[in-house]
Amino acid sequence: MAYSGYGAAPGGYQQQDPLYGYFAAVAGQDGQITADELQRCLTQSGISGSYQPFSLDTCRLMINMLDRDMSGTLGFTEFRDLWQALSSWKNTFMSFDRDHSGTVDGHELQQAISTMGYSLSPQAMNCIMKRYSINGRIPFDEFVSCCVRLRALTDQFRRRDTTQTGNASFQYDDFIQVTMSI
C-alpha cells in the first residue's frame, strides 16, 4: 500500500522505496553514506550492469554534485536523485555504445552531450573529449564523471547568469569554490 496515512513510523515512506534497500545496506546509523559506501552500494546494486564499477573518484564527484548541505555525505533523498540521474546517463550511454564494448568514441560522446540538451561549440566538445577519453575511447565511468561535472558546472553557471544571456560574472574566490569542488 503506497499510502500509509497518519501514524506511519518515521522513515516508513522511505522503507517502501525499493532503492532504500541498497542505501540502507551501506548507510550506518547516521543514515548518510560516504564516497566509499556509495561505491560499495552502486557496485552491489548492479547499476553499472556489465560496465566497470565506478571509481572512488567518480563517487566523490557524485557526492559533491548533490551534497546540498555540504556534509560530504549523501542522505537518502540525495541518493534517490543521484540514482535517477545515473539511470538516465546509463540509458544515454547504452544507446551510443551499440557494439556493447563498454566504451563510446569521441564523436559518440559529442552526440550524447547534445542529446542531453547541452549546446556547445566544437572547441568545447573537443576539450571535453580530450579530458575524458583514454586512447580515443570513453568508458562508462568516465562518461558519468563527465556528466556529473557538466551538469554541476552548468547549474552553477546558470545561477550566476542572472540575466539569462549566457554570460556570468565570478569573483575569484567564488570561481575557485565552484570549480575546485567538482
Add this chain to the structure above:
Amino acid sequence: MAYSGYGAAPGGYQQQDPLYGYFAAVAGQDGQITADELQRCLTQSGISGSYQPFSLDTCRLMINMLDRDMSGTLGFTEFRDLWQALSSWKNTFMSFDRDHSGTVDGHELQQAISTMGYSLSPQAMNCIMKRYSINGRIPFDEFVSCCVRLRALTDQFRRRDTTQTGNASFQYDDFIQVTMSI
C-alpha cells in the same frame, strides 16, 4: 660545455639536459609523450620518491595544464616546465608531511595552499579539502592533482580578469572549456 656555439645539432641543447633522458626513454619518434607515457616516465624517474606513483588521471590533468598546442601530448619543453612545478609541489608537500606518512591532513593542505601564495576564504579552502581528502587525509597524488587544477584555473581566471580586480566574466561556452578541460 653549456655553450655549444653555432653548428650544434638540432636538439643538442636538449640532450645535455639530464631530464632529457627520462623524457627520451618514453617519447617515441615524434618527441611527444601521452598520459600513459608520462605516467611511466614519472614512475621511472622516481620523482614521487617513497610516495605512491601518479595515477593516470593525474597525468592527464598535468598534460592538460601544460598542453599549449592542444595536442593532448607534451613536448620536451612542456615536460621540463612540468618537472619544475612537480619538484616545487613535492618540496611543499614534504615540508608538511612531517611524519612521512605520505599524506597531509586538511589543515596542512590549507597551510600548503597559503604557502604557495593563494589567498582563499575558509569556504574555498573547505571545498578543496572536501574534494581532495580521502578519510580526512590527502595523499601526494591528490595533492598534486589539486595543485595542477588550482594553478590552471587561477591562470585562466587571471587572463579574463582584465581589470585585475578579482572579478571575471565568462561566456557559458568559454566557462565550460576552461573548467571541463582540467
